[in-house]
Amino acid sequence: MFDLAQRHDGDLVRLEVGEPDFDTPGHVIDAAASAARDGATHYTSNAGLPECRRAISDTLAGEYGVDHDPDEIVVTVGGMEALHLAVLATVSPGEELLVPGPTWPNYETQATLADGTFREVPMPAETGFALDADRVIDAMSDDTAAVVLTTPSNPTGRVFDPDECRAVVEAAAEYDAYVIADEVYLGLTYDGPAEGIAAYTGHPDHVLTVGSCSKAYAMTGWRLGWLAGDRDVIDEVVTIHESTTACASSVAQHAAIAALTGPQEPFEEMYRAFEERRDLVVDRVDAIDGLSCPRPEGAFYAFLDPGLDEPAVDVAKYLLREHGVVLAPGDGFGDTAPGRLRLSFANSVDRLEEGFDRIEAGLAEY
Numbered sequence: 001m002f003d004l005a006q007r008h009d010g011d012l013v014r015l016e017v018g019e020p021d022f023d024t025p026g027h028v029i030d031a032a033a034s035a036a037r038d039g040a041t042h043y044t045s046n047a048g049l050p051e052c053r054r055a056i057s058d059t060l061a062g063e064y065g066v067d068h069d070p071d072e073i074v075v076t077v078g079g080m081e082a083l084h085l086a087v088l089a090t091v092s093p094g095e096e097l098l099v100p101g102p103t104w105p106n107y108e109t110q111a112t113l114a115d116g117t118f119r120e121v122p123m124p125a126e127t128g129f130a131l132d133a134d135r136v137i138d139a140m141s142d143d144t145a146a147v148v149l150t151t152p153s154n155p156t157g158r159v160f161d162p163d164e165c166r167a168v169v170e171a172a173a174e175y176d177a178y179v180i181a182d183e184v185y186l187g188l189t190y191d192g193p194a195e196g197i198a199a200y201t202g203h204p205d206h207v208l209t210v211g212s213c214s215k216a217y218a219m220t221g222w223r224l225g226w227l228a229g230d231r232d233v234i235d236e237v238v239t240i241h242e243s244t245t246a247c248a249s250s251v252a253q254h255a256a257i258a259a260l261t262g263p264q265e266p267f268e269e270m271y272r273a274f275e276e277r278r279d280l281v282v283d284r285v286d287a288i289d290g291l292s293c294p295r296p297e298g299a300f301y302a303f304l305d306p307g308l309d310e311p312a313v314d315v316a317k318y319l320l321r322e323h324g325v326v327l328a329p330g331d332g333f334g335d336t337a338p339g340r341l342r343l344s345f346a347n348s349v350d351r352l353e354e355g356f357d358r359i360e361a362g363l364a365e366y
C-alpha cells in the first residue's frame with residue numbers, strides 16, 4: 001500500500017504508516033549533535049554506553065516496574081535488532097516461536113532467520129483479539145522455545161490482560177521457554193497503567209523485555225532500542241551483537257540518554273495528542289454504519305472490521321484508488337484476520353477527520 005500510495009497522483013490521506021508523525025524534540029537532537037562534536041563518534045562497548053544502559057534501567061524501573069541492572073541490558077539498533085537477537089538467542093534450529101495472531105509480520109522472518117519454525121496462534125475475534133492464554137498454552141510443546149507477546153499490540157492496539165500474560169509466562173517457564181515481551185509501544189498506553197510483563201510475573205528470568213525510543217519518543221530514524229533480561233541470555237546476546245552490528249550508533253545512544261533523562265514535556269504532549277486522536281477514532285468508528293474495531297488501548301492503531309465479505313487488499317486498493325485514503329490490509333498481519341484493515345492514527349486530527357469522511361463514503365459505496 002505504501003508503494004501504491006507513492007505512485008498515486010493526487011491528495012491522499014495516508015493512514016497506513018506505522019510511525020509517529022512528530023519530529024524528534026529539539027533537546028534530543030541538540031544533545032546528539034553536541035555529543036558528536038565532542039568526539040562521541042567511535043564504537044561503544046558492545047552492550048552499549050554505561051550511561052545509556054543506566055538511563056534505560058532507570059526508565060524500565062521508574063515507568064514500567066521492570067527491574068534490571070544495567071548489566072542485564074543491551075542497547076540495540078532499534079527494537080527490531082533486540083527482537084532479532086532475542087529470537088536468535090532462544091530459538092534453536094527446528095524449535096518453535098509461538099505468536100498470538102493477528103501479529104506483526106517480522107517475527108515470522110526472524111524465526112526463519114534462526115532456522116526455527118513460526119507458529120501463529122489465532123486469538124478470538126469475538127473478544128477483539130484479546131490475549132487468550134489457554135489458546136497459547138494449548139499450542140505449547142517441548143518444541144516451543146519462545147513466545148512473543150506484543151503489548152500494546154501492532155496491529156490491534158490491544159493491551160493484554162496481566163493475568164493472561166502471567167499465565168503464559170508460567171507455562172513457558174514450565175517448558176523452559178522464554179516470553180519475548182515486545183513492549184516498544186508501552187509508553188503509549190491510554191486506559192490503564194503501563195506495566196511491563198516482567199513486572200507482574202513470578203518468573204522474570206523467563207521474560208526478555210524489548211523496548212525502543214522509536215514510538216513514544218518519536219525517534220524511529222535513530223534506530224535505538226534495547227533488550228533486557230536474564231544475565232546469561234544477555235551475555236549471549238552481546239556476543240551475537242558483536243558480530244551483527246558491534247554496537248548501536250554512539251550518537252543515537254547519546255540521543256537516547258537525553259530522551260530518557262531530559263525534559264519529558266515534549267513527549268507528554270505527543271502522548272496527549274495520540275490519546276486525543278484515539279478518542280476521535282473510537283467516536284468516528286462508532287458512528288459509521290457497519291464499521292467496528294477493538295478499542296485501541298495503546299499504540300496508534302485501530303484494527304477495523306469493515307463488515308465486508310471481501311479480501312481486505314481489494315477493499316484497501318479500492319479506498320486508495322477511488323477515495324484517496326490509505327489503510328493496511330489485515331492479511332499483512334498473519335492469517336488470523338484477513339478481512340480487517342489497520343488504520344494508523346499517527347496523523348493530525350484534521351487529516352484523520354478527512355480520512356474518516358473518505359472511509360465512510362468509500363465503504364458506503366463499495
Ligand code: PLP
Nearest residue numbers: 078079080104154184212214225
Ligand atoms: N515491534 C513492533 C510490534 C513494531 O511495530 C515495531 C515497529 O514498527 C518494532 C517492534 C520495531 O521498532 P523499532 O525497531 O523502530 O524500535
